Amino acid sequence: MQPLPSKLLEDAVNEMSSLPGIGKKTALRLVLHLLKRDTAAIDQFSGAFVKLKRDIRNCNICHNLCDEETCTICSDRNRDRSLLCVVEDVRDVMALENTGQYRGIYHVLGGIISPLEGTGPSDLNIESLLLRVQTGEPKEVIMALSATMEGDTTNFYLFRKLKDFNIKLSTLARGVSVGDELEYADEVTLGRSILNRTPFENNLNR
């Protein structure tokens, strides 16, 4: 890309393109779009991120992002506290909540074990998970991590830490996505889905 005519513009474009998936050209388009707004609107745009960083909190129970000491899910008396679902981050909580199928509570690890990115077990909220399990309140821990190499590594690490507690350990079912045609499912998924086949009536009420 041609050098920009202004250092200030260049700084703004560099900041914008530091976001994942935003290239220099897109960043320039976004910055020029911003520049058309009035000063108050730009202060509001910029202020939102500064305020977020300054005031956001992590739930003191499950580590989900929230505005209070304890998140709305953990403070909800109607949730089933014997079911504890371990997820990577806040987006996974939202995705599971979106299904409307889960009434337990969560534990947000804040990442996933990834030697490539330098994330080890000590960088994650694993100690506090063990403390929660030690209270005896959770009867089942559902490991709802991504079906990737890193997810499986983390699952295995958690399994070794949790296997001596008197609780049920489970993972999300792996299988053919609803709406997918069989011939396009990969062989590992299809293999697991036939090994872990479920009773016919389990799929009726979806």
Next chain:
Amino acid sequence: MQPLPSKLLEDAVNEMSSLPGIGKKTALRLVLHLLKRDTAAIDQFSGAFVKLKRDIRNCNICHNLCDEETCTICSDRNRDRSLLCVVEDVRDVMALENTGQYRGIYHVLGGIISPLEGTGPSDLNIESLLLRVQTGEPKEVIMALSATMEGDTTNFYLFRKLKDFNIKLSTLARGVSVGDELEYADEVTLGRSILNRTPFENNLNR
């Protein structure tokens, strides 16, 4: 999308998704990515846009964005001041500079006549263009606007304003893009490209 667990997060996501082409899901991904940075990095991110809005200037000759009173192109003594190229915005200046084929100077309209978006001639830098032409310095005005309905409307408006001055008026050549196959060119472009055919030797030195 599921309601977010935090009002602060929601505000930040709303601001991010107010940018063109950024949906709520992408915005959430970008905001969570930002949130992983330290406070100083976020201040720098946010500050870049505030500083840009506060300190950016428009060149007092061509209205291009710049940090000084006059942009680097207008203050360059080696540019041909008899050639004046009219463009919509700073990105078009960059695109033309990128070609390395143009040694004249520019005039940035700051937009294009678009009744649908409520942009009329008085919203554009047209008065100052007429003043520049009146000085007699430009001998040719090149109207380098997009080949769209709005571009053509603006071209026509400028043509009517400029036709009584003793200057040459031209537009960018419309024709088959370099690298395009003929059968995929649309008929209007192909029709214009045969009407405005150029001498063979003009295409040799590209």
